[in-house]
Amino acid sequence: MNTKTFKHVDFLWDEKKADALGDDQVALFLYRSNILGADLRITNYGGGNTSCKTIEKDPLTNEDVEVMWIKGSGGDIGTLTKAGIAGLYTERLRNLKNVYGGLQNEDRMVGLFNHCIYDLDSKAPSIDTPLHGLLPFKHIDHLHPDALIAVAAAKDSEKVTKEIWGDTMGWVPWQRPGFDLGLQLEKCLNDNPGIRGIVLGSHGLFTWGDTSYESYINSLEVIEMASEYIEKKIKDNGSVFGGEKLKSLPKEGRLEKAAQLMPMLRGLCSSEDRMIGHFNDSDVVLQYINSNDLERLAPMGTSCPDHFLRTKIQPLILNLGTDADASDTETILKKVKPSFEQYRQEYKDYYETCKKGNSPAMRDPNPVIIIYPGVGMFSFAKNKQTARVANEFYVNAINVMRGAEAMTEYTSLPRQEAFDIEYWLLEEAKLQRMPKEKPLSRKVALITGAGGGIGKAIADKLASEGANVVLTDIAEDRLKEALATYPGDTASYAICDVTKTESITTAYKKACIDFGGVDIVVHSAGLAISKPLEETTEKDWDILQNVLVKGQFELAKQAVGIMRRQDLGGDIIHIASKNGLVSGPNNVAYGTAKAAQQHMTRLLAAELGGDHIRVNTVNPDGVIVGSKIWEGDWAEGRAKAYGITVEELPAHYAKRNLLNEIIYPADIANGVFALVGILDKSTGNIINVDGGMANAFVR
Template sequence: MEKTFQYVDYLWDNEKAQALGDDQVALFLYRSNILGADLRITNYGGGNTSCKTIEKDPLTEEDVEVMWVKGSGGDIGTLDRSGIAGLYTERLRNLKNVYRGIEDEDRMVGLFNHCIYDLNSKAPSIDTPLHGLLPFKHIDHLHPDALIAVAAAKDSEQVTKEIWGDTMGWVPWQRPGFDLGLQLEKCLEENPGIRGIVLGSHGLFTWGDTSYECYMNSLDVIETASEYIAKKVKEKGSTFGGQKIKSLAAEERKQKAAELMPLLRGLASSENQMIGHFTDSDIVLEYINSNDLERLAPMGTSCPDHFLRTKIQPLILNLDTSENVTNTEEVLKKLQPSFDRYREEYREYYENCKHDNSPAMRDPNPVIIIYPGVGMFSFAKNKQTARVASEFYVNAINVMRGAEAISQYTSLPRQEAFDIEYWLLEEAKLQRMPAEKPLSRKIAVVTGAAGGIGKAIADKLVAEGANVVLTDLTEEALQQALKTYKKDQVSVAICDVTKEDSIEEAYKKACLAFGGVDIIVHSAGLAISKSLEDTTLKDWELLQDVLVKGQFMMAQKGVAIMKKQNLGGDIVNIASKNGLVSGPNNVGYGTAKAAQQHMTRLLAAELGGDHIRVNTVNPDGVIVGSKIWEGEWAEGRAKAYNIEVEDLPKHYAKRNLLQEIILPEDIAKGVFACVGILEKSTGNTINVDGGMANAFVR
């Protein structure tokens, strides 16, 4: 009978595992993926796993043992063969012959490359010898909250003994590297028969003869620690010293966070523009509302994987939940000193701990920001990094909670933390990361984005690195569009651009999802082609409401957020050639498009001082993939030109100078030119029409 678990997810599927046969590497990858799927076991990018197999040496054709291990910078939850390194185990162990001690750690990493068996290997990580110097076929190195709580407790070694007796080893804190591998090897030699090792302030090593045995061993060890902590928490009766303040109601928290996010984003972006994330989960609220927050938060985190992503400590906002955060000037007066102080303390930390060869100081702004009674904000270079930082700090909260229940939480000494954060190997890893895309760190809101031109614009902005909030009239259309993107790239919001409260709600979602807005693209539209006599007042008002009033309100509400951020911004309005060129049966549509174009010029003149650029993209003849060409509009234009509807694409292509069919993707490129290339242009009109001489603006 399979054991049931209360504190971890048992995800092993025998059918899936059996389908992999005797492929030990495939089974190791399967185990890695299901371990990484449970954030209580390890977070994104945290921990590493391995297996050892017998392979043919391509030069000698002799059987050799090869270790397959997660490569540098990977994530076990999504690990595949392209993310692992394959090394000769014996060669790796022979590196003991040339190891010169702790000061030799960085050189040793370079020597891992001399042990490579699989030439398609990912770069081996610093943890490679920790797996290679142990003899087991399958090994997990994980960072479960419960185990790190044990590892970070003041009396960690005694607690380990109390929980597992002689079945688990314990090794004190030491920076990852070759010597830590030697310490694990020594621990096993001194304690033969143990099932795993607790690393002080760090994490867990477990193993097994098969992938399944390793998996079950890991889960069982984590479950045992979790049960022990749950019992201690129950005995203590309260966590984090009990509640100090009461949370706002859920909707009030969201509203307060949405109002504050752009201000925080602006302050956190003083050196590099950031993307935000917000969470107000129960465990976060329990911690940030507690009596012990002021004591525990400055201590920082214990596990290196945690503080590498969350910085050494969070910033706690000196704001009461009753304060009105809509008064930008007053709130900034309160927040600015806190940010200044945080940056200065980070500089002092850097100056006090740096070495002669330390990399230059990095961005001193906080990553984690705590607002007691409301929630926790995180800011980083992109949404995924901001979300993962938040998840890691939640892990750190769980660790503090467990360690305090056991005895007392301890964090790494500042110098040890610095030596990890500014490790030259970590710096080298950062330098190897691919260059950021042109719109990385930007947040866009696109109206009419569920299809047609709006969807093409959203696709282009995402492809160039932006986070995008897709807005449209129906949830169904938005959810369908959402399926085409990866996690963390986009968010969606129902938005009727003719209604002020709907626009405000869409911007609120943008602030909560990503932190604010940098790019506004008003692409929502419709077209009505009728003569003066046939155009009804309803037709006229609908065109004015969607195209003109919608553009006005999108700009008005969006600019208020941009000014809070103080990061500048872009507004791009999708107008039409018809706003410049007179034609029959077009009085309502053409007038509305002309109004859009002139509003763009007026706003460009008004907002230049805030470095908010406002430009127009004028499409023409976008028939393929465009919603406005469905139904009456296409029929009206065909009638105006005395041709059949199916002949419209050819007609429009023949009449432009380049004789090209204009696609939604072409309009998207025009938008990208405005926001990603023409950094010193505002008040301009870009015609994307294949060249229409009568629409030339000059």
């Protein structure tokens, strides 16, 4: 099969890149893994497993031994590196058959994998290790392609497998991953010599080859054949998911509804732990959620363990209707809250019915996937990446349901089987190994003036402490440049002119759509004008009032609306100035605006305490290096006021503070972090970050 015949998967093998790796089989296995993981139709983030076997020198005997290299526990094949794999003696792994005591012995076997380690720098071996080790092939791919899981989840899956591949593919019924499943794969191969792969019922696919390229091509060809078979069945059926039940709102209407609704959904999903959101209104999602079969299929739950471990066994469906006014918080909450209460109760019933004596404690009973017919699909999880990946996995589940329904009929795992995977002690151990979350994890911060200077430094600090950040500024080029400095799933941006109410509204919509809402708002956008009274124009006065004071007012007003819908409290931080406390020369317009910012902080703190929304101020002074406001007339004005040159300003400001220190943007960012990440019982306060200015002391 040449590359042009692949319609349903991406052929990504690059001969030049592969040739550059020479005969390094581990490097070629990693390369194959990465390109397989790059296509979400083949396997999603963290899903699947790949391996290769090589001949190495035993460091103890200097004899040639076979070593299996395999993706370690919790890794992702799309981003897999040498540091993420385990290297095990193949013979030792196979010798574990001599001590295996049956299904009740599965968890013990995982501990014995460590006795098979060859490479002392290995990642912890995954539960799939024996599935690869008990098969003889040099290169093996265990994948979760949508098309293959559709076959695996279809009623009469074994019969469908035969129809598509004849005698060239094996089939084994559903069984929880572990040593015994490895024995079943070995038996299937022994009973069917010459097969090119094995379909695992309700689970996925195993394929192989003598080289990395052969394994890759074999995987793609098997997936392509299943995809073509499903495509023909869908075409023959004439409709998908029983046809369309309702029409979607137009794109803008969907986004408007989602932006209004997400803070409320986020609050409800955060009844135990604060969550971050993701929204998806792709054509694939809309076809499913608008269909006649949604109410039948969704409660059945997902079939593949990799799916429901991330999505929970089933979604929550919102029965609101597309004409519901999502801005009417009180009415919507009355309709939605009972649905959440019912979902939580059903999850508790599922836990109580299926739990065993040694089961871990019940986890968060809130939904991960929320479906709003006609609008889109929401997902909520501990961080943006997890929420996005859960959403992607449910899209995979949609594709599986569509394919299975087209072939015969979709089937899902029995609830007890699903529970045994979800609450598997090994899965719990994996969760307990997760690194400790950072102080601002699960929080969303919107920062104005974040295209550079103090605003960008604040965004950097909050992101480094775990927050998702929404950068806003009036200059898109600066925003794009700033956004590029953050890793994926960390930040987004919105062009925002804080003097315009509608521009602020658009920025908050972006925060809600991208992350589910907002927890921290930092007003750092600003400008400075230094002139004597007689030279200060009405235009100077107005722009300072509009940007610093009116902008702060409107930002707070809209933020509070969102924070109240979330019902999670929040933080509002105003970046003011020492000049709001000190009566300096040639500064009437700027100093007055800064004083207004400071007093607005106190007024808002007094009003919003009952909502647990804390409002505080950080007062910088003399932030010259790296600060945008010191570029141009302001620096010249301040230099003139003090009778010095612009070049002398940094030293001047450093000498006049008690610590004799230059103040940098990062120092202001630390002040903001202290208020949002440490001083969680502070409101109405001012933190001066000025090196110590006695005339600016607030007490």
